[in-house]
Amino acid sequence: MASDIALPIPNEASASSGFRMMQFIGTKRPWLNLYGNRIRPIAPFGSTSSKEFAESSLMHRCLPDELLFEIFSRMPPYALGKAACVCRKWRYTIRNPTLWRAACLKAWQASGALENYRILQSVYDGSWRKMWLQRPRVRTDGLYVSRNTYIRAGIREWNVTNPVHVVCYYRYIRFFPSGKFLYKNSSQKVKEVAKCMSFRASKVDCVFRGDFAMTHDMIDGALLYPGLRPTLLRMKLRMRGTTRGANNRLDLLTLVTTGVEYNELSHGEDDILGVVESWEENETHNPDVPAVSHRRGMAPFVFVPFEEVETSVLNLPVDKMDYYVPG
Structure with missing residues (x-):
């Protein structure tokens, strides 16, 4: 509530300087009346003095x-x-x-x-x-989430203009101190994916595991998509933080998918990164799956702690997230 407060000026000052009485608009602050008041504990029932027990705040x-x-x-x-x-x-x-x-x-x-x-x-x-x-480090108490969108033209049915769809999907990474990480590419929200991002996830969850190595603030990661035509995914990321020690952002620098023969990695599935670290970036070992260096869907990863997966802003629908740009 705003109110007018009149401040009278002493007669001597008004006579000497010619100042007049001024009025200004101030805001009442009732909480200022609480300053200087010491809150004492209430004595329990049956006690005659509050000094018999310590204050709960202390x-x-x-x-x-x-x-x-x-x-x-x-x-x-x-x-x-x-x-x-x-x-x-x-x-x-x-x-x-x-x-x-x-x-x-x-x-x-x-x-x-x-x-x-x-x-x-x-x-x-x-x-x-x-x-x-x-010192730059990967955080293991949550998920790194990359939100990506693109425009897809729809099919015209009984309309003059073609419909346009905004497609939204997410990339999820969870790191472990042992040098392993979990990766999932899905359209599900953070609160839904956080429940299945573990080594006990089933094949239906489509959670893939890989290996990573960190040198200063650069991270090299590799994982294998199994199947009839195995595909190797290699990524290079840079760690940074919005504040000192936060380490809550990951910039996706390169993302390459390469075809491989399964017998090449069958002996090194426990250390995929160690097997492919000598390969060229665009080198492919399967002619049916050529190497592709992706240029789209390279939005930065934002870290979301497990305690905030239910309330994260990344759970909002697409129409309310069109202007979301991670810092």
Whole structure:
């Protein structure tokens, strides 16, 4: 509610400077009246004083530092970042290097412990938290989603003009610390696909597994589409983030499909990337399936945590997502 508030000016000032009384429009802020008021706990029934028990808002002060550290050690890194904003004590406790060392060694376990320690000392000045925030990494607590659309002309039936359809489909990638990833190309929304993106997915779900390797901020991935005419899909992506340490964007640089003979990869299905890393980009091993370098459907991947798959904006229908452009 807006109201007119009149501010009188002292007579001395008005006489000397000639200022007149001014009126301005201000907004009432009732919550300002709460400043300076200390909220005290209500004593339980039967108690004569509220000092017999601790305030519920200061419950964490009753916990010893050892117990508080044990609680934080069981929390994921991104939950630790949120907890560090609660109070000063939690922030200092979460700065413990042991918490971030465990997170770093798990995130880059494919590099090995010795290599991680070498990078820690040579690049990040021995700070595990600095390494976690600045070193590019793939996130394993959600899905990377690429939303792509194209226009398809329909068939004219009893109309003067041809109908036009907007086709929307998604690419989904889920990474694992072991160097494996799951890939799915579907028109289903995020909340539906998140339920089947696991190694236990059936063939009906059309979830394919592959191998990836990360060098600094570049990711090389390869997977095999099985069938009568096996097709190898190779992609190159670049990791980036909208904020420091977010790693929530993937730029799809190249996407190539190549025909292969199944007996070429039958001995290396556990490490497809290691078998094809020496192949040329447009090299094909099956004349029936030529190599194709795709130029369409190269929208960036947006990271969606598992806790936000139900409420993500990517679940909106096509008519409300025409102008969605990931940053």
